Amino acid sequence: MHKLLIENSGKEMLLLGNEAIARGALEAGVSFVTCYPGTPSSEIPEQFFKMGKETDIYFEYSTNEKVAMEVGAAAAIAGLRTMVTLKHVGLNVASDPLMTLAYVGVKGGMVIINADDPFCFSSQNEQDNRYYARLSSLPMLEPTNVQEMKDITVAAFDLSEELELPVIIRTTTRLNHISAAVKLGDLKPIKTKDTFQKNPFHFVAVPAVSRNLHKLLLEKYDRALEKSENWPGNTIVGSGKWGIVANGVSFNYVSDAVSDLGISDKVSILKLEFSWPLPKDLCTRFMKKVDKVLVVEELEPVMENDLKAIAQESGITIPIKGKGIAGLSRLFEYDPGMIRKAVAEYFGVDYKGTEILDLSEVPELPGRPPNLCAGCPHRATYYSVKQVYGPDAVYPTDIGCYTLGLLPPISMADLVICMGSSVSTGCGFSQATDQKVVSFIGDSTFFHSGITGLVNAVHNNHKFTLVILDNGTTAMTGHQPHPGVNTEPMGVDLTQLSVEEVVRGCGVKDVHVVKPFKLKKTIESVKATMEYDGISVIISKEACPLFAKAMGQFKKSRPFYINHNKCKNHRDCINLLACPAMYLDGEQVEIDKNLCTACSVCAQVCPENAILPLKE
Amino acid sequence: METRRLVFIGVGGQGNLLASRLVGEAALSLGVPAVVSEIHGMAQRGGIVESAVLLGDVTSPIVSNAEADVLIGFEPVETLRALVKCNKDTVVITNTSPLPPFTVTVGQGTYPSVDKTLDMIRGKVKKVIALDGNAMAAEAGNVLSLNMVMLGALIGSGTIPIGAEDMKKTISTSTKKAFLESNLKAFGLGMENAN
Known part of the structure; x- marks a missing residue:
């Protein structure tokens, strides 16, 4: 049985962040899952694909993210608990249905898992999809660790049903791809079919309907705001006069920095888990009780700008800073050392980081970029x-x-x-x-x-x-x-x-x-x-x-070798192909027979016919 | 408990992700708080694969430069490249068997001598445990058990609060049965040579 389908209620299990999300969906009784795979989100749908016939959950790899969003939308509108998973740029593809689905709303809980990729580990850009919550007026939840990835997924389904809106959970690569112990809850029975209740003057977004739907969305948004004001995961940790606001994985860097620097009694941390709609009153209360605020968020200064606007409205004049402090920038990911330094600098704490090694005599090392596999x-x-x-x-x-x-x-x-x-x-x-x-x-x-x-x-x-x-x-x-x-x-x-x-x-x-x-x-x-x-x-x-x-379908033929008598060292094989199965032994090109897949391409390229299949 | 920050560095296919996950599993079985962090995707196509394990009272899932307590390098030049993660108190455990990247094959770089590489590492950190992991994996009967050799060396180094028996138990429950014998043998060889 798939490990996530074993009840194990109350037990702890080492789960990858993405597995924790899948488990959370199971504990919420998800019955419909669609996706297009994309790193760092891919291991979430993979769990459902691997479960196969062990569950009655409907799962599909959709043709693309727009299709996944639309297939999922219909299921949620019909009344099923639905999850759609995609990577940040995938939400661009699905943004067209997303924007109007927000108007139309859902009946069954619908959770959209959006995986951002700061530092572009596996992506063409590092866009900050918190803007999509703002663009669509949809609620956004941001977990800070693996346990929360599971728990928030469960909560998101309830929230979605209550608000009749899709809820976006935003993760980043560092959360998707970390593993930690997760305390499991009960698995929930699922509803695999429902009946679509026709209501064309609600569901057919022609202009006259859409004007009403937009109004309805703003009403739902106000209810979402009320929810975020009272959300248990939106909390203030500590009671000091130095304020720090953090979301997602950065919250961990902040917590560790405060404890490493020994300033826990001086600091208050506002942790924003239900990050959109931003809980304005909570933020105001927080800013009123601290002397200055440091905002720690990867990528765009989204919360920083919002907090400045809230402060202006409430006549709060304390310094609010984020980007620009000790090199905190809009680029790439943060790390613990960087945040320790920023916290120390901003609040004037004496801190000398660990001394870095002098590596000046290390020669330039050969690069090791990823490469097409042997036999690709x-x-x-x-x-x-x-x-x-x-x-x-x-x-x-x-x-x-x-x-x-x-x-x-x-x-x-x-x-x-x-x-x-x-x-x-x-x-x-x-x-x-x-x-x-x-x-x-x-x-x-x-x-x-x-x-x-x-x-x-x-x-x-x-x-x-x-x-x-x-x-x-x-x-x-x-x-x-x-x-x-x-x-x-x-x-x-x-x-x-x-x-x-x-x-x-x-x-x-x-x-x-x-x-x-x-x-x-x-x-x-x-x-x-x-x-x-x-x-x-x-x-x-x-x-x-x-x-x-x-898949067990690979028929390995005899690997190839280089006949030294015939090889004249033209090196066309390595200069034109650079197959990783080839290496230099002194000046002689050789083929690693363990890596060679016998594709024979190098043998066809060699002008001397010096590359031959190994004799048995 | 005291925080231990471990960085594993290797080349796609060497199995360092499994090694770091097993440390996480063993820690969980002992009630030691652990976070394991890895990167998937494009990096695995023959590129460098880095993972990290943080044990103890720490919530951050990654290790900043100069902050690793232990660096476990599966390839000598990658160990050298990852020295930015180390400081003067770091314990470095490294495989000595080279795996030159294809850039060297096509003449875009030179692979430094392993002896020189090790010398450079030795002068900078508290302790270096260097072992021919590939030879030991082969001796254990499975060249793919390099990760078990390195895991054995890590446990043998005494740098983390996980004992040999607990680690072996985790290996027995969490790795493929067909490879169990060679895995445990490789683990043992790594343990014996961790000095």
């Missing part, structure tokens, strides 16, 4: 395309493992903005320049948001080549299925769509399906696209070897 089919596809289009073509790329094509020696990534952008920016580049354009997109990303761009390319007569890197999984986020995946080996009976049929269905005439490990044939197809006057699509189809291994 993307490497082979990139090689073939480069043979034909050369280094000067424009290569818009997309979000996935293949973005690593950025690094030398592949160096075939020229622009990434967001999911699906490779296709549409291909349209733009091919029209705005006379350069050759080849766009790269993965299979999951193609389904997520590449199709609309492709329809645009066909309709508007754009002329470029789109390469769909079809490795049969969503590799980067941990091998989740998508509409093009055969889910049978995973024990799930879902309908598999053919990428090729979709592409042809979009009206593309020049379609090539290639096996990327067959370099010669692939290169021929790439050449044909170069000559085609219009939009061409190459579907490069080969399983992700990591995924194939995980």
